[in-house]
Amino acid sequence: MESHKRLQFKTFVMILIMIIAGPLGNVLLGKGMKNVGTITIASSSDLAHVVGRVLASTFVWLGVASLLTFFIANILVLSWADYSFVQPASSLAYGVVALLSVFLLGESVSPLRWTGIAIISLGVLIVGRTNPRTTEHC
Amino acid sequence: MFKFIYFFMIVVAGTGGELCVSRAMKETGEVKDFRPAAVVKVILRALRLKWMWIGVGLMMLAFFSLLAVLSIEKVSFVVPVTALSYVAGALGGKFFLGERISLRRWTGIALVCIGVTLVFLGRG
Numbered sequence: 001m002e003s004h005k006r007l008q009f010k011t012f013v014m015i016l017i018m019i020i021a022g023p024l025g026n027v028l029l030g031k032g033m034k035n036v037g038t039i040t041i042a043s044s045s046d047l048a049h050v051v052g053r054v055l056a057s058t059f060v061w062l063g064v065a066s067l068l069t070f071f072i073a074n075i076l077v078l079s080w081a082d083y084s085f086v087q088p089a090s091s092l093a094y095g096v097v098a099l100l101s102v103f104l105l106g107e108s109v110s111p112l113r114w115t116g117i118a119i120i121s122l123g124v125l126i127v128g129r130t131n132p133r134t135t136e137h138c
Numbered sequence: 139m140f141k142f143i144y145f146f147m148i149v150v151a152g153t154g155g156e157l158c159v160s161r162a163m164k165e166t167g168e169v170k171d172f173r174p175a176a177v178v179k180v181i182l183r184a185l186r187l188k189w190m191w192i193g194v195g196l197m198m199l200a201f202f203s204l205l206a207v208l209s210i211e212k213v214s215f216v217v218p219v220t221a222l223s224y225v226a227g228a229l230g231g232k233f234f235l236g237e238r239i240s241l242r243r244w245t246g247i248a249l250v251c252i253g254v255t256l257v258f259l260g261r262g
Binding site for chain 2: 072074075076078079080082083084085086087088091094098109110111112113114115116117118119120121122123124125126127128129130134135
């Protein structure tokens with residue numbers, strides 16, 4: 001059915017944006033906040049200083065933009081797809097975080113973790129083979 | 139006891155928040171036009187709905203509870219527990235949003251739950 005295919009395609013595109021923009025945003029925020037350094041606030045001038053340093057970080061701004069993209073894709077897909085479809089499908093982000101940590105940050109990922117990611121992907125594959133929408137729209 | 143309340147907030151307020159946002163978006167209607175101006179219009183329309191504000195409020199509550207519990211517990215313990223959100227989400231989808239969850243979708247959700255737990259047990 002043509003409209004079913006169209007629905008599946010735009011759901012796929014939005015979830016792809018979510019699982020890339022979400023983890024990327026978190027990694028960028030993490031990197032930005034590490035550059036800012038340990039936060040110690042003893043007075044209001046300290047607070048202003050910290051806020052200034054956070055806002056001066058390019059990584060923080062890129063991270064916020066990325067998370068905003070994630071949030072918009074999330075609410076758009078929820079306008080037509082089931083929550084019980086979107087929530088497990090977007091958990092592929094756990095795999096993307098692992099890949100980003102390996103390739104971007106040079107971290108190591110344990111075999112148990114890769115097993116978990118494989119099981120998540122299998123779960124997502126099964127959820128992905130169900131109809132994205134089971135309710136009637138007004 | 140406090141820990142239990144925090145976990146309860148993370149799972150219930152977090153999932154509840156997303157369910158409310160989901161409900162607001164279902165009320166807004168299916169987005170078909172993806173030009174930036176049309177998307178902004180959809181977001182502004184969604185912001186007029188009370189479910190959107192309740193949802194964002196609940197999500198903030200869950201976020202602060204997460205920060206609080208992370209200050210007293212290890213991440214490797216906290217996150218597997220929050221995988222319960224997937225079950226809460228499925229139940230919420232069924233009872234709050236009237237979604238029909240097939241056996242196949244339940245199987246997928248259960249696997250995601252197990253996988254998320256393993257990911258966090260496997261932290262170095």
